[in-house]
Amino acid sequence: MSSSTAPKKIAIVGSGNWGSAIAIHIGEKVRKLKGQYDEKILMWCREETLDDGSKLTQVINKQHENVKYLPHEKIPDNVIAEPDLCESVKDADVLIFVIPHQFVKKTCDQLKNKIKSTAFALTLIKGFYVDEQTNDLMLVSQLIKNTLNIPCVCLMGANIAHEVAEKIFCEATVGSRDEKHSEIVRQLIDTPEFRLRFYPDVEIIEMLGALKNVIAVCAGFADGLKAGFNTRAAVLRLGFREMVNFCRLLEKESTPELYLESCGIADLIASALGGRNYNGAKKLAETNKSLKEIEKEDLNGQSLQGPGTAKEVYRFLEAKNLLDKFPMFRDAYLICEQKLEPKKLLENLHNHPEFQQK
Ligand SMILES: NC(=O)C1=CN([C@@H]2O[C@H](COP(=O)(O)OP(=O)(O)OC[C@H]3O[C@@H](n4cnc5c(N)ncnc54)[C@H](O)[C@@H]3O)[C@@H](O)[C@H]2O)C=CC1
Numbered sequence: 001m002s003s004s005t006a007p008k009k010i011a012i013v014g015s016g017n018w019g020s021a022i023a024i025h026i027g028e029k030v031r032k033l034k035g036q037y038d039e040k041i042l043m044w045c046r047e048e049t050l051d052d053g054s055k056l057t058q059v060i061n062k063q064h065e066n067v068k069y070l071p072h073e074k075i076p077d078n079v080i081a082e083p084d085l086c087e088s089v090k091d092a093d094v095l096i097f098v099i100p101h102q103f104v105k106k107t108c109d110q111l112k113n114k115i116k117s118t119a120f121a122l123t124l125i126k127g128f129y130v131d132e133q134t135n136d137l138m139l140v141s142q143l144i145k146n147t148l149n150i151p152c153v154c155l156m157g158a159n160i161a162h163e164v165a166e167k168i169f170c171e172a173t174v175g176s177r178d179e180k181h182s183e184i185v186r187q188l189i190d191t192p193e194f195r196l197r198f199y200p201d202v203e204i205i206e207m208l209g210a211l212k213n214v215i216a217v218c219a220g221f222a223d224g225l226k227a228g229f230n231t232r233a234a235v236l237r238l239g240f241r242e243m244v245n246f247c248r249l250l251e252k253e254s255t256p257e258l259y260l261e262s263c264g265i266a267d268l269i270a271s272a273l274g275g276r277n278y279n280g281a282k283k284l285a286e287t288n289k290s291l292k293e294i295e296k297e298d299l300n301g302q303s304l305q306g307p308g309t310a311k312e313v314y315r316f317l318e319a320k321n322l323l324d325k326f327p328m329f330r331d332a333y334l335i336c337e338q339k340l341e342p343k344k345l346l347e348n349l350h351n352h353p354e355f356q357q358k
């Protein structure tokens, strides 16, 4: 059978909260597609020993449940947890990256020259990097593309993982400039409960996914401080304004409709209603505990992406002397680091640059 007609192989690089939820969704969808895709999906699972001494991959493959990162949700038995990273992507035609963003560099380095040259990647990762020397911003999709020498498209949206696993309706935005890749993503993910919309953009969609985690942190601070509903709405609006202005620093001609898509306003709302970043920040404002402590107490190995992204955003804006134009991004970082009291975020809204209208 020629490689173009052989069933395409899917690999999922990651098996955390979102990784496991998307594995359930794609595992079920692939079975319905019959023949176009190899039913067996390898899901890279970083091996760990659970409290009872058992290995996580073995438990997943025996119980068909990720008992640590997405308990109580059945994973279809065509999804196999694979502890060896390179083995999990060997021969894959589609690589779905879904790990916390701080681990992407190291993971991609291990995969260098191990990927089929005709493969492409889809990133579901929310976060980006700012180079410590040059202060240049690098998206996860660019890092994957540059390190592995394959194209990379993205999917971002209001997709709280356990709701997706429970098949509660959601939508997402796919950024892809290649019709063939878009069609494969549509086949693998679009269902009546999980609807997709497509744009020939990757950068802004990905940027919005990362930035909303920082504003969700601000929403958590405001809620933890028991701010009024009007103030909490202002936090979301002014935060969204900063997200849009940040995107415009990087791409002046960005498509305005993107901000109204699931990757934009909807993801911010979902995250500020009940995401992990929101909950963690709320607890910081209520208890004055550090986010590291809160992560340890509440998340059992899951990772808050907002604080790390806040640091990257701060570094980028500081290097450009723009911190005063983005006071929420500035304060989010300082509060996460416990260098500023949470109430300052709300006080500083009174003189937000948004009110310096001519
Ligand atoms: N959980 C959610 O509801 C959603 C998450 N996302 C995004 O998806 C990405 C992945 O998030 P989750 O799957 O929720 O991860 P998670 O927050 O559950 O993180 C745990 C995962 O990180 C892995 N990990 C820990 N140390 C590692 C290391 N040194 N190298 C590689 N992996 C390591 C663990 O093995 C585990 O699989 C993040 O960027 C997140 O923002 C996007 C939409 C929804």
Ligand SMILES: O=C(CO)COP(=O)(O)O
Pocket (backbone or CB within 6 Å): 126, 157, 158, 159, 160, 161, 213, 216, 267, 270, 271, 274, 275, 276, 277, 278, 304, 305
């Ligand atoms: O990105 C998410 C929902 O779309 C999840 O956000 P949290 O990581 O804050 O839970």
